[in-house]
Amino acid sequence: MTSDLRIGIIGVGAMGADHAERVARRTSGARLVAVSDPDAARATALATALDGVQVIGDPLQLIAEVDAVIIASPGFAHAEQLMACLEHGKPVLCEKPLTMDAESALRVVEAEHKTGRSLIQVGFMRRFDPEYAALKQLLDSGDLGRTLLLHNVHRNKTVAETFRSEMIVRDSLVHEVDVARWLFDDEIARITVHAPKPTSLVGEGVLDPQLAIFEMAGGAIADVEVFVNFQVGYEVRCEAVAEKGSATIGLGVDVLTRQAGHWGGAVPDDFRVRFGPAYDIEVQRWVNAAASGGIDGPTAWDGYAAAAVCTAGVQSLTEGRPVEVELARRSEVLG
Amino acid sequence: MTSDLRIGIIGVGAMGADHAERVARRTSGARLVAVSDPDAARATALATALDGVQVIGDPLQLIAEVDAVIIASPGFAHAEQLMACLEHGKPVLCEKPLTMDAESALRVVEAEHKTGRSLIQVGFMRRFDPEYAALKQLLDSGDLGRTLLLHNVHRNKTVAETFRSEMIVRDSLVHEVDVARWLFDDEIARITVHAPKPTSLVGEGVLDPQLAIFEMAGGAIADVEVFVNFQVGYEVRCEAVAEKGSATIGLGVDVLTRQAGHWGGAVPDDFRVRFGPAYDIEVQRWVNAAASGGIDGPTAWDGYAAAAVCTAGVQSLTEGRPVEVELARRSEVLG
Amino acid sequence: MTSDLRIGIIGVGAMGADHAERVARRTSGARLVAVSDPDAARATALATALDGVQVIGDPLQLIAEVDAVIIASPGFAHAEQLMACLEHGKPVLCEKPLTMDAESALRVVEAEHKTGRSLIQVGFMRRFDPEYAALKQLLDSGDLGRTLLLHNVHRNKTVAETFRSEMIVRDSLVHEVDVARWLFDDEIARITVHAPKPTSLVGEGVLDPQLAIFEMAGGAIADVEVFVNFQVGYEVRCEAVAEKGSATIGLGVDVLTRQAGHWGGAVPDDFRVRFGPAYDIEVQRWVNAAASGGIDGPTAWDGYAAAAVCTAGVQSLTEGRPVEVELARRSEVLG
Amino acid sequence: MTSDLRIGIIGVGAMGADHAERVARRTSGARLVAVSDPDAARATALATALDGVQVIGDPLQLIAEVDAVIIASPGFAHAEQLMACLEHGKPVLCEKPLTMDAESALRVVEAEHKTGRSLIQVGFMRRFDPEYAALKQLLDSGDLGRTLLLHNVHRNKTVAETFRSEMIVRDSLVHEVDVARWLFDDEIARITVHAPKPTSLVGEGVLDPQLAIFEMAGGAIADVEVFVNFQVGYEVRCEAVAEKGSATIGLGVDVLTRQAGHWGGAVPDDFRVRFGPAYDIEVQRWVNAAASGGIDGPTAWDGYAAAAVCTAGVQSLTEGRPVEVELARRSEVLG
Incomplete structure (x- = not known):
């Protein structure tokens, strides 16, 4: 019997909180284990509401400790967090935009390419509708x-x-x-x-x-x-x-x-x-793929x-x- | 060149007035020549509004003077008016009901059958929708x-x-x-x-x-x-x-x-x-058929x-x- | 952190196999642990395809060993299996019909009533569409x-x-x-x-x-x-x-x-x-309710x-x- | 009682023949009296089918003899025929295009303007749908x-x-x-x-x-x-x-x-x-307007x-x- 994938979410504003509840309550084979947000009170409230979730202040530390990551932080923070996911070899579902401009997005594409793996999926959820x-x-x-x-x-x-x-x-x-x-x-x-x-x-x-x-x-x-x-x-x-x-x-x-x-x-x-059902399908399919270390959807190139x-x-x-x-x-x- | 069919309408309440305007303004091959109504003022107003229409007090006299008849009077008056149309051999479009009960309706069916012609059409306009x-x-x-x-x-x-x-x-x-x-x-x-x-x-x-x-x-x-x-x-x-x-x-x-x-x-x-267009089609097709002395739609039997x-x-x-x-x-x- | 509800399924024909895959792959908070079917080969094939599922020959033994039961066996077997669920105090989702006739269905209603609990949910899935x-x-x-x-x-x-x-x-x-x-x-x-x-x-x-x-x-x-x-x-x-x-x-x-x-x-x-999504919602909501020992849908009375x-x-x-x-x-x- | 408007149609290809039947059979207050077409056999066949219609070889002569004109000839012939309608003061419904180019169309607009009347309607039938x-x-x-x-x-x-x-x-x-x-x-x-x-x-x-x-x-x-x-x-x-x-x-x-x-x-x-009903409405409304010497729809300027x-x-x-x-x-x- 395979054990559940341990998921961490960075950024728990509207979109991140929505994903948190999705992972915790409506996704098979996954377990929400950690959240991170500059607004510590918001993160703590969410973690308390969803049983068994840890709050980790530093998003890069969260990346290190979980099996797979969902990035729902503001766009300007994506580049650094994505690079950290690549370094740790962690599958990541990143809400759009990939990064703030085409140049930095291209650097992320190139960095992922060097890992020799497909780790980054971009959150264009319509493909799952x-x-x-x-x-x-x-x-x-x-x-x-x-x-x-x-x-x-x-x-x-x-x-x-x-x-x-x-x-x-x-x-x-x-x-x-x-x-x-x-x-x-x-x-x-x-x-x-x-x-x-x-x-x-x-x-x-x-x-x-x-x-x-x-x-x-x-x-x-x-x-x-x-x-x-x-x-x-x-x-x-x-x-x-x-x-x-x-x-x-x-x-x-x-x-x-x-x-x-x-x-x-x-x-x-x-x-x-x-698009509620599209998000559900997107996350379930990403979890299934991430359990094998990969992705199942739009790539970093698509984001770029x-x-x-x-x-x-x-x-x-x-x-x-x-x-x-x-x-x-x-x-x-x-x- | 054939001349227009001269139409008379008995009863110019809402339905009859609607037919009057239809015959006068939107029907090819027909001319409204006479109307009859117990409410003489109503009949006169209508006749005045539509150029060249005569008011005839007695509906049976109207039947005698026109080429074809539209009956839009109250149901209780239909039996006598239909019988008069049959006697004069005038094609007639009769709004429903044919008559007030099945027995009198059957007598109209039988009377028409004796004429050897199809003269009565009942105004079930949906068939023309x-x-x-x-x-x-x-x-x-x-x-x-x-x-x-x-x-x-x-x-x-x-x-x-x-x-x-x-x-x-x-x-x-x-x-x-x-x-x-x-x-x-x-x-x-x-x-x-x-x-x-x-x-x-x-x-x-x-x-x-x-x-x-x-x-x-x-x-x-x-x-x-x-x-x-x-x-x-x-x-x-x-x-x-x-x-x-x-x-x-x-x-x-x-x-x-x-x-x-x-x-x-x-x-x-x-x-x-x-059903506005259905009425237009019904009346146009009835006029076309009546010009040849017949009908083109639901029969007296259908009314019965x-x-x-x-x-x-x-x-x-x-x-x-x-x-x-x-x-x-x-x-x-x-x- | 709560552990997953351990589900057993009785009957793995088309409907039961569908539910087996649903519980194993698309339901949060549940784990398919056992299946039972008179056709042992069919049960074994399904258990092999879905990782970590045990085959139990006797459906009554399955009922004893799991946390909650889905009955998808032929209707004539329902009465005995439902009674066993009631005896063991196990929440059960029973595909229609509840039983083969109104009399036996009423006996099931009465037996459940004596337990003082709501344990039986009938599979009228349309309510979840x-x-x-x-x-x-x-x-x-x-x-x-x-x-x-x-x-x-x-x-x-x-x-x-x-x-x-x-x-x-x-x-x-x-x-x-x-x-x-x-x-x-x-x-x-x-x-x-x-x-x-x-x-x-x-x-x-x-x-x-x-x-x-x-x-x-x-x-x-x-x-x-x-x-x-x-x-x-x-x-x-x-x-x-x-x-x-x-x-x-x-x-x-x-x-x-x-x-x-x-x-x-x-x-x-x-x-x-x-009705695919309706079944998914039905089973997820039943699992959520069954985790607390109850039901969330049509009752035995509805089946009767x-x-x-x-x-x-x-x-x-x-x-x-x-x-x-x-x-x-x-x-x-x-x- | 007003008499019917006497209509002539120039060009009896598909569109013109359609209009001919429309005027003859489904338009109130109008009478098709003449058609003209370079293909004399085609014109004669149509005139024969529709009772009481004369064939006139020269379109300009037709314009002179009728009350109002429908032009359904090829586009290159429009300019001359429109000018003739203006000279005779005849209301005309002209199928699109008004003329073959913007320059000649503008000349038609100017010529009509000089008459001080609105005589030309262009056949953009969608406005009547x-x-x-x-x-x-x-x-x-x-x-x-x-x-x-x-x-x-x-x-x-x-x-x-x-x-x-x-x-x-x-x-x-x-x-x-x-x-x-x-x-x-x-x-x-x-x-x-x-x-x-x-x-x-x-x-x-x-x-x-x-x-x-x-x-x-x-x-x-x-x-x-x-x-x-x-x-x-x-x-x-x-x-x-x-x-x-x-x-x-x-x-x-x-x-x-x-x-x-x-x-x-x-x-x-x-x-x-x-657009069949749109053409019917277009022609009926144009006939009504032309009976008073005017138009009721898109103008020559619209065509230009x-x-x-x-x-x-x-x-x-x-x-x-x-x-x-x-x-x-x-x-x-x-x-």
Whole structure:
């Protein structure tokens, strides 16, 4: 009988606390043994609520003591923590972004490559959503022919006033960047981020919504609306158009009501309803893989490439023109 | 070049006035020339609004003077007016009910049969609704095998307080009676009208909703919810279940909105949105047929059979048990 | 730190093997330690595939040795195995039927009552399906007023030729019996099972589809189509009609495709796609409850009541008339 | 009593013959009296089929003899025929394109302006489609706030091999140009037509699909997929995204079937199913307006502006970059 994988979590804000409860209560073959957070009181409260969890002040010490690590700390802390995971040979699930910029992300990719192992998985959870997974399977089956276009929509109900135009690219559009790279199995060569006249329901100077055009290296195209103050609720939709048909996910049909002059259903307030099961599947599959010392999902390269695209995207938004994505040659980096 | 058919309308309440405007403004090959109504002021106002229409006080005189007749008077007046149309050999579109009871309806059927012509069409407009027509065509194609079951729903937003339990059968369920007879191409042999504990949003003693079970002569079954104080809006839905599949109409999907936490669409307040086009098609096709002296739709027999089923339905509702439908033998009546 | 609950499974046919994998791989806080099956080779193969599982020939010995039991043996074996669980004070999740008839089911209810504990949970997994759970929550919220009617549909693609008319009631309709009792929070007082002329795509003498009418003690009504040779696939749908609106679940919308002249989606072949997550939730919640010595779901009484309704349903099908359900008085049995 | 409007149709190919039948059989207040076509046999056959219609060889003579004209001739003939209608003061419904290029279209606009009357209506029938009309009404109501984005899709099953890349812009995209101008009530300032790697199911060198971006003068943006060899069928969809919600039309839900492992509905082969009612409404409303000597729909200016946008679109497609639309100043042309 194999024993459970001993997991440590760095950063127990909203996302980290969510993962803590997931590991402790809904994941088979894993045991949450340690958490670390600069806010010691927050870490202690969580550890107390979840039986048998130790608080470790120094995240690098936590890395040393557990079997596998989930990084849910702020992005600026990722690089150092990832490097420590690589040094200790610990499998790690790192929430996006991999690091704060493409250059540092590339250094992480290279450092992992030198270990000769796959240790880093990036938290692009959409790949584990049953609908995205079914869409990917359908497109890869070839039944619809080659995929030509994606029409995607990413909408939040509202975001904090501190959420600036660039963050719409780096924190929201980044998921769509990964989706396009993954569904097309191709890199994004050029990006245009259009800014229509903004909604009036947003702070001065924030460009919301945005319309991004991804031109893939192989000639396919994706258009993506990102609208983070949509008012209605959280909505993520993807339509793939192929040579012999199309497929759409994210319609959000479950309970259909007829009430007060309307038929239809509820649009959820946030991503938890839409992607809760995706996170569960992501973590369970990562635990299963980590038990064998590996990963089962998006790689450090995926994190690096997404960062490179977002950098170009911010530039396009600023300069109002298409921008080529600067990406290291994969074969040179990964041999 | 053929000249337009000269139409007269008897009864210009809501339904008759609607038909008047339809004939005058949206029907090809027809001309509204006369209207008759006990409320002379109402008839005059309408005639004035629609250019070139004469008011004739006596409906029987109107019948004598026009090419074809639409009867939209109260049900108790139908028998005499229909007999007059038969005497004058005038094609007539008669709103339901054909007459007030099965016996008088049968006499109209017999009287028409003696003329040797098909002159009477009953206003079961659903048969002309594009969705119902497509459903009928699909079922008749045999692609789904033999039809086994219908699951139907008929809902009004609200009805007047004067609308009693029996009227739910005679005025609302009657449309479903015709639909079942038409889709199955069979007579209803037995009817059960269940009355669940009524909604509290209805007057004392009114049994609303009702659940009717039609057992067809050939062994198929239909269940029908009629709920005339549904509060939400007007909804008519029909699901046919056949040996190799099913088909549903009446979903009411057109403009799909996402707004205020909800996705979906509007449920219309009344039947005009749902069946407006059906009435237009019904009248246009009837005009085309009447120009040749005939009809193109539900017959007097259909009106008689519906009345016989409703009579049994009211008895079932009252006595709380299944009731056999008493119907004259068609071959004996129509030779 | 609490240790995992040690689970034993009796019967490792399709359902039991499914549960074995669920407990071993996807359930937190539980460990599959033993299986028992008359087919020793089948049990051994399963135990070998899942690391650290013991084969125990005698199911009663298995009950004695584990912390909690899942019964997935044939129905005729349930009574003895349930009694043994009660004697040993072991929490048990028993697949339906509770036992083979209402009388023996009532004896199990009484025996459990004497233990003074809630140990038996019946495997009506639909209550754990997220859509059913959301529907239940909506109806209980009172937002739609009192629930008046249910319109339900239960369809299988095909069933084995050995599946007889009575089994449609006892093995398929039984789920709908539990759904109606649960959603209305009321007992079924009277049942009518109509048999329309059967589909030709079924063996001689099998009455398929069937249309059941449940009249609840409190006056609400449910109509249920059960059609086990629908040819298309597996479909379970439920529409609740209340005083101020309606709600429908089971629409099965996920990936929407446009392909070969059609738009729409796939109808799954069997219940695994539709209710797989429900089984996962059911078992996880039962494990959580069983760790404290209790249950969290349908009770032995629910199993008994369902059996009593099905007995009346078979009688109605046979005799072609409504049949009153004979049910012990709950207050007398459970004090 | 007013007499019927005497209509003449120039060009009786597929579109013209369709209009001929529409005027003759389904339009109130109009009478088809003359047709003209270079293919005299075709004109004669049609005239014979429709009672009371005269064949006139010279289209300019037809214009002189009727009350109002429908032009369904090839685009290159439009300019001369439109000028003749203006000279005779005859109301005219002209199928798109108005003329073959922006310059000649502008001359028609100027010529009409000099008459001091509105005589020319362009056949952008989508404005009369009930779904588009409801969408327009919703957006104009202000309930959703200001409209920010459109996401549109225009798909044909297949087109003739002779259909070249530029025709996708001029014959298909042109409808979307009018839709965007109409819904936003604004001119298109800049257009980009992207050409992803084409489908392999198209002739060498044809750029299909295309993705157009319209940047409106007021800052809103529309993205439009045009895919004329989609294989599946005809599909036109429009999603408007506004500050407080979104609205989608063109879902094409009517009869919903469950059959052979699938649920869903049919995608029609061509535009006739989707826009048949729109053409009926367009022609009826134009007849009503023409009876008073005017029009009721898109103007010559709309035809001119659409041509100017398409010219820029073809240039963008050829040069692979955004192109500014050159448009005369409306106030200078129309005073």
